[in-house]
Amino acid sequence: MERDLPKVWAQRGAGYSFFAFVCLALGTTIGRAEPLDLSGLHGRVVYLDFWASWCAPCRQSFPWMDSLQQTYGAQGLSVLAINVDHDRADAERFLKQFQPRFEVRFDPEGSWAQQFKVTGMPTSLIIDRRGVVRFTHVGFWPAESAVAAHEIRELLAEQVGEPQ
Amino acid sequence: MQLKPGAAQLRRRLIAASCALLSTPPARSQENPDPGLVGRFLQAWQFESALAYYHEDGRIQAVEPVVSASHDYGDGGNVSLNFTFDALSGSSPNGALPSHAPQTFTAASAKSFASARRVYTTAPGNLPVDPNFSDGRAAFGADWTLPLTRLSRFTLGGKASIEDDFYSTTVNIAFAHDFNNKNTTVSFGADAEGDIIHPVGKTPVPLSDYAAFSREGDKSKTGAGALFGVTQVMTRNWLTQLNVSVDRFTGYLNDPYKIVTVLAAGGDTAGYEYENRPDSRTRKSAYLENRVGGAHVSADLSLRYMTDSWGIRSQTAQIRMRLWSPSRQHYIEPTTRWYHQSAADFFNPWLAAADAGSTRYISSDPRLATFHALTYGLKYGYDLGDRLHRSNSEFTVRVEYYRQTLEVDKPVPVALQGLDLYPGLKAVFVQFGFSY
Amino acid sequence: MKRLTILTVLTLGCAALTGCSSLGVKPWQRDILSRSDMRPNGAGLDDAIDEHVYFSKEGSSGGRTFGGGGCGCN
Numbered sequence: 118m119e120r121d122l123p124k125v126w127a128q129r130g131a132g133y134s135f136f137a138f139v140c141l142a143l144g145t146t147i148g149r150a151e152p153l154d155l156s157g158l159h160g161r162v163v164y165l166d167f168w169a170s171w172c173a174p175c176r177q178s179f180p181w182m183d184s185l186q187q188t189y190g191a192q193g194l195s196v197l198a199i200n201v202d203h204d205r206a207d208a209e210r211f212l213k214q215f216q217p218r219f220e221v222r223f224d225p226e227g228s229w230a231q232q233f234k235v236t237g238m239p240t241s242l243i244i245d246r247r248g249v250v251r252f253t254h255v256g257f258w259p260a261e262s263a264v265a266a267h268e269i270r271e272l273l274a275e276q277v278g279e280p281q
Numbered sequence: 282m283q284l285k286p287g288a289a290q291l292r293r294r295l296i297a298a299s300c301a302l303l304s305t306p307p308a309r310s311q312e313n314p315d316p317g318l319v320g321r322f323l324q325a326w327q328f329e330s331a332l333a334y335y336h337e338d339g340r341i342q343a344v345e346p347v348v349s350a351s352h353d354y355g356d357g358g359n360v361s362l363n364f365t366f367d368a369l370s371g372s373s374p375n376g377a378l379p380s381h382a383p384q385t386f387t388a389a390s391a392k393s394f395a396s397a398r399r400v401y402t403t404a405p406g407n408l409p410v411d412p413n414f415s416d417g418r419a420a421f422g423a424d425w426t427l428p429l430t431r432l433s434r435f436t437l438g439g440k441a442s443i444e445d446d447f448y449s450t451t452v453n454i455a456f457a458h459d460f461n462n463k464n465t466t467v468s469f470g471a472d473a474e475g476d477i478i479h480p481v482g483k484t485p486v487p488l489s490d491y492a493a494f495s496r497e498g499d500k501s502k503t504g505a506g507a508l509f510g511v512t513q514v515m516t517r518n519w520l521t522q523l524n525v526s527v528d529r530f531t532g533y534l535n536d537p538y539k540i541v542t543v544l545a546a547g548g549d550t551a552g553y554e555y556e557n558r559p560d561s562r563t564r565k566s567a568y569l570e571n572r573v574g575g576a577h578v579s580a581d582l583s584l585r586y587m588t589d590s591w592g593i594r595s596q597t598a599q600i601r602m603r604l605w606s607p608s609r610q611h612y613i614e615p616t617t618r619w620y621h622q623s624a625a626d627f628f629n630p631w632l633a634a635a636d637a638g639s640t641r642y643i644s645s646d647p648r649l650a651t652f653h654a655l656t657y658g659l660k661y662g663y664d665l666g667d668r669l670h671r672s673n674s675e676f677t678v679r680v681e682y683y684r685q686t687l688e689v690d691k692p693v694p695v696a697l698q699g700l701d702l703y704p705g706l707k708a709v710f711v712q713f714g715f716s717y
Numbered sequence: 718m719k720r721l722t723i724l725t726v727l728t729l730g731c732a733a734l735t736g737c738s739s740l741g742v743k744p745w746q747r748d749i750l751s752r753s754d755m756r757p758n759g760a761g762l763d764d765a766i767d768e769h770v771y772f773s774k775e776g777s778s779g780g781r782t783f784g785g786g787g788c789g790c791n
Contacts (some may be wrong), residue, residue, distance in 0.1 A: 172790050173672065207748075238789065256790065331763070365769075603754045625776070685775075708774075714762065
């Protein structure tokens, strides 16, 4: 029986492509973790920072974020640093050196980084007391850290329930 | 309230300025006590240093210390400075061929051929070398990088170098722009160079008879080049870079110390002439680099292809493999480099006396010959980052063996039979490095 | 041969700018790329010393010396 080879290959190719597409589609939905849960911080101003042990500017941002937490913690600021290292051990070594006094969570798959559309490292998002992202900073510059501090004071001054 | 982009930027800068006056400085934790003036200086700068020793079998040796310092400004700008010193000594081939008879030459530092001079003799069968070669070099370079936007930057730099017989200054600029979330970087660079050649014992008249000791004044050459490159992140483990460049030099391009053996009809040495090269040289090259890596291993594979207006075509291939220990505390890095070049059009190991009148360009400098070269090396590095609380601190040592094998395809005259005319080059290189 | 070379270079250059928008990694996936042995100019001093040695012993020089890659921070 003569087989029309190109037709067979085309059919097989289409079949495998569809199978691959289904796998990819499932993979991107199944693989996605739970979105970042900030409900415990509702009513507080959140400084959400995405960092990694291999990110050189993060070595400068950590002492600054530590002082932010100490200075404004009582007024309602919570610094939350999300680590995106592949290897937890690298992150632990970094934390051991800097000993931060703010909350750190781990996102090795990068799904929360994806959720907040991180476009550079580090990225910090300043979230107001109602959970709305109000300011975003891509990169960390010691010279511009004062701007972020001003923005935080602005948001701390807003009380929950106050009109925009 | 809508603000125009420029106005918003200005508003942020004014806020920053006023906040700087009012804000409290970062609290000093136990981990970051006030380091003092020297400490703060060391924290703000990064240093790299190396001491290299180069030794050619029976020829030149060189000692070269290098120091470089780099400082990052808070806004993405950077300044880097480097200093290099070089001390060379030993025996340098003068371009003449070995002979069955002893040969006598005058050292380049002689004031005249006839007056009291340093004479050196080459024994039969040996490659003629000037045994008292010595040269010192001091070089200084600086580069400033200014950020233009978050995704682009401009670099301006310069270099100056001083040797006993050679002065050089170079100016360079470069511009780079990132695309695709910094996955693609496009760069463009250009440089311009001006050199003065001030040979010891004055400049010999090209193609003149060695014994006549004809001399001219100082010479100069100028050059300009441009380089265009694309760097692309391919995957989390793979980066690739492609650079293409062109440069052109005009002026005095000869080696003032090199002579060419003139052979009579039967192959006997009839004398020597000073070499002469064209007064312009244009070079084009393409360079491709790939870096692939995983958690404990990485490899750097590079290829370069070059052609120039002197007829030289070269190919270079190099592999470096870094093998980290499981803790990434130290590594070894074996390397191999293969190089091949084809000779310049005017390269000739000797000049036939019959051709002496009609030859315009000739050089017997082995650097212009057809040859291949192999380098084998091993580097060891120890990460000092944890010990010194610096992110990029290491101690390194590397050893390399370099061997050049000439490939000259010319029928050997009877009088030169049995001589090793093209011995090539063998060298060992050792370097200690420390970065902080 | 010359025309082929120019064509190849231009194609790769354009591909880099357009087609390569699909190539690359997310900003938080640059851990390996940020290591010094993965940077195009990571071994700066070594390369400069090598370049000086090879320049004085061979007929070619240059080609390297651009950045890009790295951690992509700031």
